[in-house]
Amino acid sequence: MLFSEQRKPCEKAIIRLLERVCDPEIPTLSIKDLGVLRDVYVKNDQIEVVITPTYSGCPAMTVIEADIVECLRSNGYGNVVVTTLLAPAWTTDWLSSKGRETLKEAGIAPPSACGNTGATVKKNIECPLCSSKSVALLSEFGTTACKSLYRCNKCLEPFDYFKCH
Amino acid sequence: MNKEFQYVLRMGDNALILGQRMSEWCGHSPFLEEDIAMANCALDHVGRARMLLTHAGVLEQKGRTEDDLAFLRDEREFGNFLMCELPTGDYAFTMIRQYLLDAYHFYLYTELQKSSNNVLVAIAAKALKETTYHVRRSGDWVIKLGDGSEESNQRMQGALDEVWSYTGELFIADEVDDFASAEGIGPTTGLLREYWEAEVLEKLRTAKLTVPNEVWLITGGRDGIHTESMGSLLSEMQFLQRSYPGLEW
Numbered sequence: 138m139l140f141s142e143q144r145k146p147c148e149k150a151i152i153r154l155l156e157r158v159c160d161p162e163i164p165t166l167s168i169k170d171l172g173v174l175r176d177v178y179v180k181n182d183q184i185e186v187v188i189t190p191t192y193s194g195c196p197a198m199t200v201i202e203a204d205i206v207e208c209l210r211s212n213g214y215g216n217v218v219v220t221t222l223l224a225p226a227w228t229t230d231w232l233s234s235k236g237r238e239t240l241k242e243a244g245i246a247p248p249s250a251c252g253n254t255g256a257t258v259k260k261n262i263e264c265p266l267c268s269s270k271s272v273a274l275l276s277e278f279g280t281t282a283c284k285s286l287y288r289c290n291k292c293l294e295p296f297d298y299f300k301c302h
Numbered sequence: 303m304n305k306e307f308q309y310v311l312r313m314g315d316n317a318l319i320l321g322q323r324m325s326e327w328c329g330h331s332p333f334l335e336e337d338i339a340m341a342n343c344a345l346d347h348v349g350r351a352r353m354l355l356t357h358a359g360v361l362e363q364k365g366r367t368e369d370d371l372a373f374l375r376d377e378r379e380f381g382n383f384l385m386c387e388l389p390t391g392d393y394a395f396t397m398i399r400q401y402l403l404d405a406y407h408f409y410l411y412t413e414l415q416k417s418s419n420n421v422l423v424a425i426a427a428k429a430l431k432e433t434t435y436h437v438r439r440s441g442d443w444v445i446k447l448g449d450g451s452e453e454s455n456q457r458m459q460g461a462l463d464e465v466w467s468y469t470g471e472l473f474i475a476d477e478v479d480d481f482a483s484a485e486g487i488g489p490t491t492g493l494l495r496e497y498w499e500a501e502v503l504e505k506l507r508t509a510k511l512t513v514p515n516e517v518w519l520i521t522g523g524r525d526g527i528h529t530e531s532m533g534s535l536l537s538e539m540q541f542l543q544r545s546y547p548g549l550e551w
Contacts, residue, residue: 194349224424
């Protein structure tokens with residue numbers, strides 16, 4: 138999202154290529170669907186790819202940068218600059234609907250739309266396995282910075298919840 | 303002296319040194335969920351340190367990168383609060399220190415959203431999202447342990463007595479802070495103290511902990527006068543770059 142409509146054909150082609158670059162932690166989720174890929178500009182011979190970090194300390198960002206350069210290089214684009222944009226700060230609201238589906242298929246409950254940081258907002262979390270809405274928080278922190286750990290009260294399976302941010 | 307550089311550098315140092323201390327719990331926390339939580343929060347601090355130090359390097363205009371500032375400065379050049387560098391201690395000490403600093407950062411980053419420096423506004427917006435759940439977690443622990451068993455209460459009280467002497471430093475304004483507030487870069491320390499005290503005193507009461515009175519306030523961190531533990535922290539953190547200059551992954 139946030140991609141402007143007025144875009145050169147070559148930029149559109151590059152975005153299509155970059156849809157192959159995935160989050161190293163969730164290899165089925167593309168950086169475009171994750172909302173990390175913000176923009177692509179082509180000026181003269183240089184390609185600028187703009188990304189925004191999910192969490193300030195997310196170690197995946199370095200890997201994502203390298204993967205972007207590698208993806209474009211293997212497709213014949215040598216002159217690539219990856220720029221990190223801090224503002225506006227990334228939010229889980231930028232996850233595309235395809236991205237949310239991908240998360241669910243990977244066994245991770247997608248974030249409920251929040252638009253703010255409050256955890257006190259009423260959440261609507263579903264077990265990604267049995268779709269029960271009766272779930273309990275085990276820990277605010279999960280396997281990566283962006284997730285918390287929940288357990289389903291119905292099927293009793295623990296699962297990761299991609300938290301609102 | 304470039305005061306805006308100093309101001310941003312000190313914030314970066316606080317994040318870096320606290321993040322380094324917190325990371326010492328990785329693999330050693332009382333139980334798995336806590337271990338993950340601690341490492342997650344440490345990562346948030348190191349992440350914001352990277353952004354702040356990178357920006358400090360830009361403001362300084364001497365071409366120093368985040369890595370130069372983190373790994374190639376000596377103890378006397380670090381301007382973090384002493385509280386950040388104190389040894390980890392037990393979980394009571396860790397959590398009370400964490401809570402007092404999380405509450406401080408919550409108000410600092412909230413106020414920095416009004417900064418005249420646009421990069422700081424962006425960093426603060428990101429950091430505030432993270433600090434919001436940091437302070438919720440550490441505040442919960444303060445209540446759980448403070449208003450817990452007799453032993454947990456005693457250990458929390460002991461930790462609070464120990465760390466309280468270091469809180470004064472958070473609100474002393476020197477020429478760098480005065481410059482930042484005059485230029486609209488950051489809030490006045492007086493304002494931060496007002497918000498912080500209201501939040502912290504209420505929480506400590508709820509946790510059945512007593513704020514020590516008439517303590518000697520220990521200062522010096524921001525002028526590069528550190529405690530004994532800073533040297534060993536730096537020697538561990540900087541080891542690789544000092545022993546193998548320019549080494550890359």
